[in-house]
Amino acid sequence: MVRDFEHVLKGKYPAKAHAKRVVEHIRKSKPDANGVIYLEASVTKMQEDNDAAEHFRQRRYFYYLTGCNVADCSLAYDMQSEKSILFIPPIDPDDVIWSGLPLSPSEALQQYDVDEVKFTSEVNVTLTHLAKESPKSTVFAIANQVADHVTFLQFSDKDFETVKTAIEICRVVKDEYEVAMIQKANHIASQAHRAVMDRAKTATTEQELYAVFLERCISKAAPEMPYHPIVAAGRAAATLHYVHNNAPLKGKLNLLLDAGCEWNNYASDI
Numbered sequence: 001m002v003r004d005f006e007h008v009l010k011g012k013y014p015a016k017a018h019a020k021r022v023v024e025h026i027r028k029s030k031p032d033a034n035g036v037i038y039l040e041a042s043v044t045k046m047q048e049d050n051d052a053a054e055h056f057r058q059r060r061y062f063y064y065l066t067g068c069n070v071a072d073c074s075l076a077y078d079m080q081s082e083k084s085i086l087f088i089p090p091i092d093p094d095d096v097i098w099s100g101l102p103l104s105p106s107e108a109l110q111q112y113d114v115d116e117v118k119f120t121s122e123v124n125v126t127l128t129h130l131a132k133e134s135p136k137s138t139v140f141a142i143a144n145q146v147a148d149h150v151t152f153l154q155f156s157d158k159d160f161e162t163v164k165t166a167i168e169i170c171r172v173v174k175d176e177y178e179v180a181m182i183q184k185a186n187h188i189a190s191q192a193h194r195a196v197m198d199r200a201k202t203a204t205t206e207q208e209l210y211a212v213f214l215e216r217c218i219s220k221a222a223p224e225m226p227y228h229p230i231v232a233a234g235r236a237a238a239t240l241h242y243v244h245n246n247a248p249l250k251g252k253l254n255l256l257l258d259a260g261c262e263w264n265n266y267a268s269d270i
Helices: 002-008 015-029 060-066 093-099 105-111 120-133 162-172 176-199 206-219 234-238
Strands: 035-040 074-078 083-088 116-119 138-140 157-159 230-233 255-258
Touching (some): 002 176, 035 060, 035 120, 060 162, 083 105, 105 116, 116 120, 176 206, 206 230, 230 234, 234 255
Parallel strands (some): 035 138, 138 157
Antiparallel strands (some): 074 083, 230 255
16 A cells, blocks of 8 residues: 555646646536636735744645745746746745755746746736737636735726636546555554654653654654644543643543645545
């Protein structure tokens, strides 16, 4: 089983196949739908009273059509030509000093299932070009997820509802690659659960076991948790969503571990 899902995951995340499914669904209710699907990734936000960014979590709608887990990106998918264009942030010399080299366009093209990669500084020019190529076209986007500087003026119509619903419906049925990602997440989380069981023989606190679970997931390249893990000993195990994870284990005979991990935004829950 491990060999099976690892083999599937050697390929690229099937973003273009997902985009085609979404377009097919849109055209079930809008047979003449034509134009561009425009989506934006999660935006980098700074913490209040701090010079550090908030923890990054990618927008699932954007990920479903790109497989890209990078902040501040955009996607333009031309429904007629089935061409997918990923926009990534331009290189900022100051940011390179602080954070290292970002993903380059050539690296992004090799890594993701898209046809072309440009910088986000080219979004408006590209959208204008796509709109002119297809008169009476519509831009499909998600309400409150479009940056202020992005303009849709060249499009005949704007639709801020349809694509979100279409993606949600398409995501219900997982393809082979998505199933493999969930299997990978389950495999890693299962290893972490076993590590906690082994450590429970000598551990003295819930937080020690909490740390064991996190360490095993992070060491297997799955640092994100789909929900806050529950590590509850004794009577705390009867609390539906126990959050403290720090009580001593002495004198307690049971331990509840409700925890999973994510593999590139696909979750396990054990």
